[in-house]
Amino acid sequence: DQQVKQNSPSLSVQEGRISILNCDYTNSMFDYFLWYKKYPAEGPTFLISISSIKDKNEDGRFTVFLNKSAKHLSLHIVPSQPGDSAVYFCAASAGGADGLTFGKGTHLIIQP
Amino acid sequence: DAMVIQNPRYQVTQFGKPVTLSCSQTLNHNVMYWYQQKSSQAPKLLFHYYDKDFNNEADTPDNFQSRRPNTSFCFLDIRSPGLGDAAMYLCATSRDRGGARKYEFFGPGTRLTVL
Numbered sequence: 455d456q457q458v459k460q461n462s463p464s465l466s467v468q469e470g471r472i473s474i475l476n477c478d479y480t481n482s483m484f485d486y487f488l489w490y491k492k493y494p495a496e497g498p499t500f501l502i503s504i505s506s507i508k509d510k511n512e513d514g515r516f517t518v519f520l521n522k523s524a525k526h527l528s529l530h531i532v533p534s535q536p537g538d539s540a541v542y543f544c545a546a547s548a549g550g551a552d553g554l555t556f557g558k559g560t561h562l563i564i565q566p
Numbered sequence: 567d568a569m570v571i572q573n574p575r576y577q578v579t580q581f582g583k584p585v586t587l588s589c590s591q592t593l594n595h596n597v598m599y600w601y602q603q604k605s606s607q608a609p610k611l612l613f614h615y616y617d618k619d620f621n622n623e624a625d626t627p628d629n630f631q632s633r634r635p636n637t638s639f640c641f642l643d644i645r646s647p648g649l650g651d652a653a654m655y656l657c658a659t660s661r662d663r664g665g666a667r668k669y670e671f672f673g674p675g676t677r678l679t680v681l
Contacts, residue, residue, distance in 0.1 A: 488669055497672030553599055553611035
């Protein structure tokens with residue numbers, strides 16, 4: 455019973471274009487959402503987060519959008535660069551609970 | 567400059583032979599976590615320590631145990647590894663609980679192979 459779903463195992467985008475990674479969740483208790491980036495042979499690294507009281511958070515080329523009514527969030531990367539090629543994990547946490555619930559990840563490939 | 571260190575990076579054990587994975591942190595964070603990630607799956611939380619307070623996830627098998635002798639170190643013990651325990655084991659830390667303090671720093675992981 456996956457509470458965080460990333461339905462696209464992989465995504466291929468041309469360099470310079472926009473990359474949009476999607477994430478859906480089912481647990482309405484989730485109140486904080488995070489995106490992690492993972493290169494091969496490394497642990498996930500924190501990228502950007504959003505609280506459930508907001509609908510948008512921006513950090514440089516990265517923007518996360520949250521649609522609470524649809525239980526959907528997305529990560530936009532503009533413009534996409536070769537170094538963005540990695541696996542991106544969506545994660546969520548609920549209130550006082552510790553630890554994160556992760557999606558399975560989306561492998562983003564930036565093509566030159 | 568490493569912040570969350572996991573040793574070894576690769577561990578091979580035999581079916582049923584106990585194994586211990588190690589994690590250390592230089593961040594002085596209160597919370598330490600262990601996640602299991604099987605191939606093409608989401609990382610799954612096994613348990614965590616808030617300071618010395620141990621918190622087990624409900625569906626974590628009894629075969630998995632953990633120790634945190636001090637703030638810096640945390641160990642994952644697998645008492646009798648089965649073939650299904652082959653996975654990447656990720657250690658993570660967070661400064662504290664709740665909201666923006668929740669985001670976790672991950673180590674590079676230990677890949678466990680069970681023969």
